[in-house]
Amino acid sequence: MELKLYNTLSKTKELFVPIDKEDIRLYVCGPTVYDLAHIGNARPVIVFDLLYRILNNIFGKDNVTYIRNITDVDDKINNRAYAEYPNIFINDAINKITAGVIKSFHEDIFSLGCLNPDFEPKATENISEMQEIILALIKSKNAYVSENHVLFDVTSYKNYGKLTNRTLKEMISGSRIEVATYKRHPLDFVLWKPSSEIEPGWMSPWGYGRPGWHLECSAMSTKYFGSHFDIHGGGIDLIFPHHENEISQSCCFHKNDKMANFFIHNGILNIEGKKMSKSLGNILKIKELLNKWPSEVIRFNMLRTHYRQPIDWTETSLKESWLILNKWYDVTEDQKIFDENNIPYEFIESLCDDLNSPLAISKLHEFYKEGNYDDLRLCGNFLGLLKIGKKDWKNWIPSASNIDVNQIEMLITEREEARKNKDFAQSDKIRDNLIAKGIKLNDNKDKTTWEVL
RNA sequence: GGCCACGUGGCGGAGUGGUUACGCAUGGCUCUGCAAAAGCCCUUAUUCCGGUUCGAUUCCGGACGUGGCCUCCA
Structure with a gap:
């Protein structure tokens, strides 16, 4: 290569x-x-x-x-x-x-x-x-x-x-x-x-x-x-x-x-379009970001722009990075082990063209689209992504928040009961209360998951 | 003032001398108690003016704009 x-x-x-x-x-x-x-x-x-x-x-x-x-x-x-x-x-x-x-x-x-x-x-x-x-x-x-x-x-x-x-x-x-x-x-x-x-x-x-x-x-x-x-x-x-x-x-x-x-x-x-400086008071510490986002969001957000381009570090792009990773984590299977030497050629080729990480990331999107989740995970891992396991990803909460995971699980169970009994007023009330606390519920086919807004 | 980089759709962001990646958002549909999520489908772009060329978003020149460096800031 x-x-x-x-x-x-x-x-x-x-x-x-x-x-x-x-x-x-x-x-x-x-x-x-x-x-x-x-x-x-x-x-x-x-x-x-x-x-x-x-x-x-x-x-x-x-x-x-x-x-x-x-x-x-x-x-x-x-x-x-x-x-x-x-x-x-x-x-x-x-x-x-x-x-x-x-x-x-x-x-x-x-x-x-x-x-x-x-x-x-x-x-x-x-x-x-x-x-x-x-x-x-x-x-x-x-x-x-x-x-x-x-x-x-x-x-x-x-x-x-x-x-x-x-x-x-x-x-x-x-x-x-x-x-x-x-x-x-x-x-x-x-x-x-x-x-x-x-x-x-x-x-x-x-x-x-x-x-x-x-x-x-x-x-x-x-x-x-x-x-x-x-x-x-x-x-x-x-x-x-x-x-x-x-x-x-x-x-x-x-x-x-x-x-x-x-x-x-x-x-x-830059931060939100402005140069970081003491006078603007917009110096963003890595620790602050790690308190607000899973670390892979930060890494992924960095790699979504080619390294020689100026990068505008914004809340919007972090949110988008989170969204994409979240989508990918939905299809990862933690148990699988891969041969690291078996990385798809087209992916490495992109990176070998002056570290074109945005192009390499577009390959990950294609793998996702094709349902080629093994290569998605393998190439993601190469970039230092999709490594923490689905459960840790889904259960990640900002360290500054006072979210109680057990309480959420309890409320979800309670809501399931209400839904079974067709008591939708009660089930919607539980969902609304959680939304107010920054927790969003998603009713999937088999079970209900939650995420932090 | 000097040197340099950049200017792509609503937003982010690649590539390419000839059908303009990819993502997010928007819109439509499927699913669903509702909402969301998920899946499917579609639309929209190369700052301007010249030149080279059969053909330029891509190469060359210029204009305008933005940014960096010229300070022990990564």
């Missing part, structure tokens, strides 16, 4: 050819762990989980290595640490913050059905690796020391701006930031910066300080993957400066012309 992927480097869809088909290397930029993950954070996690599943399917799980790092050096983390633990050493305060956020992040994405990466390195655990790169870059004159900072000299790398598709001149013309005095060129970026006594830091040849953001991915990808790997992924907003700067550092350090063969970026996510 041929896999085609859109490569930001070339701005075209390219055939994916692994560097070594027995050692395929996928590196994805993970979260900065300053606060509970929001639904925008979930997008790359779900998208690259899908890519990981496809790579596993084509090349074999043992031949694919997936790394998703954790950024735990960041001023937003520092600010929380000062505020919440003012009386303890800053590095310890930070650990308390990040440990909690990481735990929560793991819970969230486990709920969303994402496979674990093989490695999940943290910036704080790779400080010496980053320092090694800095030393080498200073030696090779790609970096310089200035006012206790170490900066990367963007003019020293001829391909700077290639990923972003902009020249240095074009970037400066659009620049709105004030240029720090210690920079030779306005776009030079920090590899190491000094920390005050109250800021987190590590000892280094350039004094007590901390690394710049971009450096961690160069250090961690080098550590696990060496100088050159297959795919580097992340959100589209990471193209500049993050990935551009990573490429500069890594290529100068390794004396390479490529860091990764493919750069893949997912589109942004």
Whole structure:
């Protein structure tokens, strides 16, 4: 099976050819762990989980290595640490913050059905690796020391701006930031910066300080993957400066012309047509969504839009996602076990065309229509859907609700009696009372089921 | 200002140089104590203006519109 992927480097869809088909290397930029993950954070996690599943399917799980790092050096983390633990050493305060956020992040994405990466390195655990790169870059004159900072000299790398598709001149013309005095060129970026006594830091040849953001991915990808790997992924907003700067550092350090063969970026996510932002107060946490919807609704809703398109995250589309899954769950048979290697060609083929999940999902609709429920379930499972079992799906209730399942069952039985006795006034009264509580009854041929509105 | 992406029916959302997937909603029918659910069936679309072509929604150019990046936001 041929896999085609859109490569930001070339701005075209390219055939994916692994560097070594027995050692395929996928590196994805993970979260900065300053606060509970929001639904925008979930997008790359779900998208690259899908890519990981496809790579596993084509090349074999043992031949694919997936790394998703954790950024735990960041001023937003520092600010929380000062505020919440003012009386303890800053590095310890930070650990308390990040440990909690990481735990929560793991819970969230486990709920969303994402496979674990093989490695999940943290910036704080790779400080010496980053320092090694800095030393080498200073030696090779790609970096310089200035006012206790170490900066990367963007003019020293001829391909700077290639990923972003902009020249240095074009970037400066659009620049709105004030240029720090210690920079030779306005776009030079920090590899190491000094920390005050109250800021987190590590000892280094350039004094007590901390690394710049971009450096961690160069250090961690080098550590696990060496100088050159297959795919580097992340959100589209990471193209500049993050990935551009990573490429500069890594290529100068390794004396390479490529860091990764493919750069893949997912589109942004809006909430009800608006960008998520603190000022609008519309930052939607994954946990909030998990309280309101079965987790597969969230995952399915994400996959219904192609990963490179912007996605508008709305209540309406969540409802529609729920409706479709509910329809599919009606025909699943939990006991059946499938051969995972027997996935229909047309389904995988859709996914192999640059992860065209909407087209792949249309195949599921066709399977449903044809009554081919085995392939529906098999392909659904591949996408991480239709996995929880019919009973769990049907009995799922929002965690915030005060719905009493036993009471509902009792009322249903009571209503059945009334209906048998043709006491429709009574039976309708029971149904209306439940509707008022947000529970809808459906009288199927054999029995009555209920669902939460 | 620079760079980039996008513009498809009531809504969501794919593909394609020649009958415009798929879903949701709407409408009709079947079933049903009623309602719902379920099943069946049907209708509606490629922003505009040029060009290339026998033929363009698809390729090229332009206009208009929307959005992203140029700030350590995924």
